Amino acid sequence: MHPNPAAPVSGPRRLTIKQLVVGTFQILGRTWPFILASAAVYVLAVGALTLVLYLMMTAISNSFSSADSFDDMGSVMTTILTVLVVGWFVMIVVNGVLDAPWIGIVAVATDVTIRAARRPAAREVAGLIRRRFVPLATVFVIMLLVVGFLPIVAGLLLMNMPSVMLMSEGTLVLLGLLYIVVIVSIVIVMEFAPWAVLFEGKGVIAAFARSATLARKAVLQLIALHLIWAFVGAPLMMIGMELPSVLGGILLFAAGLFVAMCYLTCQGLVYADIRAVEQGHSLVLRFATPPIPVARAWAEVRELVGAGTPAAGAAPVAPRPAPSRPGPAPQVASAPGASPASPFARPWPGAAFRPAPGWPSPPSGWAPPANWRPDPAWPPAPVDWRFWE
Helix, strand or coil, X not given: CCCCCCCCCCCCCCCCHHHHHHHHHHHHHHHHHHHHHHHHHHHHHHHHHHHHHHHHHHHHHHHHXXXXXXXXXXXXXXXXXXXXXXXXXXXXXXXHHHHHHHHHHHXXXXXXXXXXXXXXXXXXXXXXXXXXXXHHHHHXXXXXXXXXXXXXXXXXXXXXXXXXXXXXXXXXHHHHHHHHHHHHHHHHHHCCHHXXXXXXXXXXXXXXXXXHHHHCCCHHHHHHHHHHHHHHHHHHHHHHHHCCCHXXXXXXXXXXXXXXXXXXXXXXXXXXXXXXXXXXXXXXXXXXXXXXXXXXXXXXXXXXXXXXXXXXXXXXXXXXXXXCCCCCCCCCCCCCCCCCCCCCCCCCCCCCECCCCXXXXXXXXXXXXXXXXXXXXXXXXXXXXXXXX
């Protein structure tokens, strides 16, 4: 019996808003101790940087107050301007470098939880970030430089426009809204560049080009995420830092940090969803391990970083195999040449091989030779693991 040609053809589908929200909390329930620990380290590092900046500005202020003559005042002003520009640039670069491990950990933990249906292990997360740290940090620095210096460029352009003083309040408001739209659009275009660096092996320029392609497929989701961050997450963190009450400030800052965790995790879920549809299938969220209860959080953190014994009821982390790279492992008898159905045969030119969790990391560009099979001593790959990307 022939199928009805008028029947609709079922193809890959994107996740709905409800699935994105539920999936985000499902992933956070399995990764939050890991991500929260990395976020705490990031906050401490940024706090130390802020303290250094504060001390530097205090020293500049003292120099300014001690200037007596006009010549001294001019010299101090030149010094202040130079230090502010250089300090601003250095702060952006340092923040970009600090963003790389924190946001990278969120991205890798989210990806492992989705693709391997299990909790991430600290070794595999740190290993991927370490291998891709330079392009990842470069991408973050460029993103922060673009966002940080655009207000300065816009201010200089407005200062050199004599007609600005003659504009009405309504016109100035429209210009402000236009500026916000431009800034958000640029950020959205760059949004997926870190993900392209980590999971597609892209270089810096190629990552931004790939990000623009991916962002066009998720404009509404990314706009919604930015609105949540702009009107909920960022204000909570800013108010928390300024609140006189220490306890209230900590609680508000922690709430803003939680929104940031949700934002980044959902962003990674949107990325995985787009990649799944590109590869011809719908993303299905299935998790082999239960969420982590608060009472077992410290034990889970110790397990994730490789200290202590596994927490009760937690899935064991696959041991790291002895070989340092995939090589000519034991072969199986088969016809010459890899079978087209073999998951280890390169499906298209330029595809990158993705070793299963617990397998050795291959060198860049490595592809399994004909009839290659993994070493039987390595842990088995998850059922739905995709070996190529």
